[in-house]
Amino acid sequence: MTDALATIAHHGVVPVVTLHDADHAPSLGRALIAGGLPVAEVTFRSAAAESSVAALTRTPDLLVGAGTIVTAEQVDRAATVGAQFIVSPGLSRAVVDRAAAHGLPVIPGAVTAREVQSALEMGLTTVKFFPAATSGGPEAISALSAPFPQVRFMPTGGVTTRTLPDYLGLPSVLAVGGSWMIPSDLLTRQDEAALTGTIRHSVEHVAHVRRDTRRRG
Numbered sequence: 001m002t003d004a005l006a007t008i009a010h011h012g013v014v015p016v017v018t019l020h021d022a023d024h025a026p027s028l029g030r031a032l033i034a035g036g037l038p039v040a041e042v043t044f045r046s047a048a049a050e051s052s053v054a055a056l057t058r059t060p061d062l063l064v065g066a067g068t069i070v071t072a073e074q075v076d077r078a079a080t081v082g083a084q085f086i087v088s089p090g091l092s093r094a095v096v097d098r099a100a101a102h103g104l105p106v107i108p109g110a111v112t113a114r115e116v117q118s119a120l121e122m123g124l125t126t127v128k129f130f131p132a133a134t135s136g137g138p139e140a141i142s143a144l145s146a147p148f149p150q151v152r153f154m155p156t157g158g159v160t161t162r163t164l165p166d167y168l169g170l171p172s173v174l175a176v177g178g179s180w181m182i183p184s185d186l187l188t189r190q191d192e193a194a195l196t197g198t199i200r201h202s203v204e205h206v207a208h209v210r211r212d213t214r215r216r217g
Contacts, residue, residue, distance in 0.1 A: 002105040004085040005126055005174065007063050008154070011039055012168060012206045014177040015199070016067060016156060017187070018043045022051035027192045028182070029059030035199025041067040041087055041177060044074055050081045057082035072098035079104060087154075087177075089130050091115050096122050107154055111135040116148050126152045126174055133158025138166040145172040161202075165209045169216075 001009070008014055015032065017040060019025060032038055038061050042053050045068050056064045065085035066078035075086055075098040086099045086106040099106035110116045110127035119127050129141055132155035136143075141153050155167050156177030167176050181202035186195045 001126075002085075004063060004065070004105045005107075008039060008085075008175045009152075011037055011203075012175050012210060013037065013164075013181070013202065014039050014041050014065075014154065014156075014175055015182050016041045016043060016177050016179045017182045018045050018179075019048050019052035019187075020046045021188075022048045022055050024187055024190055025052045025055035026059070027190045028187060028195065029056045029062050031192050031195035031199055033059060033062060034196045036203045037181070037199050039063045039065075041065045041085075042083075043068040044078065050077055053078065053083050054081040057084075069095055071095065075099050075102065075104070087128055089128070091118055091122075091127075093122060096124065111140070113144060113147065116144055116151055120148070120151070125150050126154065128177070129153045129155040130177075131157030132167070133163070137163070138170060141167070141170055141172060145170070161205060164205070165212070168206070168209050169213045 040056055042049055044066055053064055053066055063084055065087055066083035067087040069075055069086050069088045072094040075095055079102040086104050088095050088108040091108045091110050096106050107126050107128045109130045110119050111129055152174035153172055154174050154177055159176050159178045167173050181199050
């Protein structure tokens with residue numbers, strides 16, 4: 001497991017954020033560090049994505065990834081601005097190969113047995129289960145884990161604080177991706193104190209879920 005994946009596994013949750021203004025990145029980076037969740041996946045769904053990744057990478061000790069990467073050219077752009085890992089909504093050999101060329105860990109989307117098997121053939125053992133809520137949720141991940149015990153999943157899409165325990169309770173789940181811990185209004189207002197509080201609450205909730213899971217196990 002790479003250092004980036006080990007860090008993601010340690011925290012158990014990855015904030016997925018779309019930044020429309022790179023000026024919002026520094027306060028977000030500080031809030032993530034202060035809140036105890038030094039990880040961020042910035043989606044390449046806005047014109048400010050690259051500059052936002054670049055700004056976040058200037059936050060000490062923050063692991064910054066680029067998400068919603070669907071082309072090899074986007075991998076190049078993400079690598080150029082300092083992204084430390086790549087996340088893709090689907091499974092693309094072009095994206096996987098280009099990430100490998102840059103030495104970047106990549107987490108591609110895979111929700112079917114065929115896609116998971118293809119990921120394994122590409123040398124990958126960690127995949128993004130997306131969109132999680134509409135692709136069978138925890139039950140589907142549990143079913144896929146039987147024939148693919150070596151695979152770790154990062155469910156993202158429709159995950160809520162209510163369903164979080166169902167995902168984190170599965171041994172095959174590396175971490176959960178979501179946007180609930182970064183409310184867009186607080187981000188836009190650059191309310192750093194409120195962002196820090198929300199992030200810290202999410203960290204505490206994940207820790208509680210994990211403790212409860214261990215007790216039940």
